[in-house]
Amino acid sequence: MPQGRYRVSDPEDGTPLGEERFQCAPGPAGWRYTGTLTGPDGAQLSSTDLTLDAIGRPIRVELRAGGWQFRGAALDGLTWVRMAADGSAADEGNARASTFSGPSPGFLVAVARLLGPGRDPAGDRPRTAQLQLVTVTPPALGPRTRLERWTHLGSETHPTDLRPLVVDAYEVTDLETGERRQVHLAGDVVLAAPGVELLALDSPPSTFDPRDPAGGPGPT
Template sequence: MPRGTYIHEPGVEERFSCAPDGGGWRYSAERSDGGTIELVVDSLWRPARLQVTAGEHVLRGGAVGAELLWVTAGREHTARATGFLGESPGLLVAVARSLRLAEGERVDVRILLVTAPALAVRTVPQRWSLAEIAWHDADGERVPVERYEITDLETGEVSEIHLAGDVAVAAPGIELVNLEDPPNFF
């Protein structure tokens, strides 16, 4: 089970663990600023259960049919979207895996973007592309690292993430500084 540490700019540490869970996958993390994330996805990588905390703010959510449901400040909301994104790399992994893209493929999706510190949610249109799969040597094994390009369709801003199995090895504003066990590959 991979365990490790991400550093978020400006210096917030996120200690995480992730592993296959029944028919899906589980990601949990504690942040040095007191925030937490618990994410459980189903076999299609859709969020079955999500809980994010930041100070006194709590967001709970998950998939209900084709929609995502979330509750904040006692109010329930729903929207058609592929997944949740926010500061945690675990959310990036879940969205990327749910898309099931082959190298060179791209898809336009609607994402629920969770913003700190109040855990406000807004729907954003994005284009995800699996730009390339590169093989790297790690501890005597060849490991595939996927490079995704994510385009915000409202602003045109493009970002890049790199995933090795169920671990984000690089993403904007995030650095993987410690990984105790190898990633799981699905």
């Protein structure tokens, strides 16, 4: 079960937002990620609890920030409820979308999980997917739908003392603005992405490769 810390900053201007302490691991349901973001002054800003099933669908999403909480899951597309922390002022919503995205680095792993293996089974082209996302934004945790295209650029294998480390690179294109960015993942850990820096990791990442006995459930 990897545990570690990410430094999180504004991907537009680099303003430091804080550090997220996280842990994640494959499990009976598929994969779970929990993280707590602490601001530069030490105050807790938000928390994330995300569970995916064996093929990457969100079966439980819970976010807390700014006196609000957000809960969602894959049901008739995506279904969610947003409410004040005391349970009042609840708003429900539904969208025909693939998965949730949000401020935590764990959501990058969740979106990539839906993309599956790196090559298109119909040929030797990189695997590409166009995904409708429901993005949840702090501090009010308001949801909005967005369209992104994810393209797997390739994998590199790096030797380590325990086992080879496979790093996957993705190009992510915001289809509303045309903005492009790159995301680098090793299993279920983000190594680099705009606004995300891995500061510490206490054990190797888990992998979704079914051929790896140390990993978690593999993609379909």
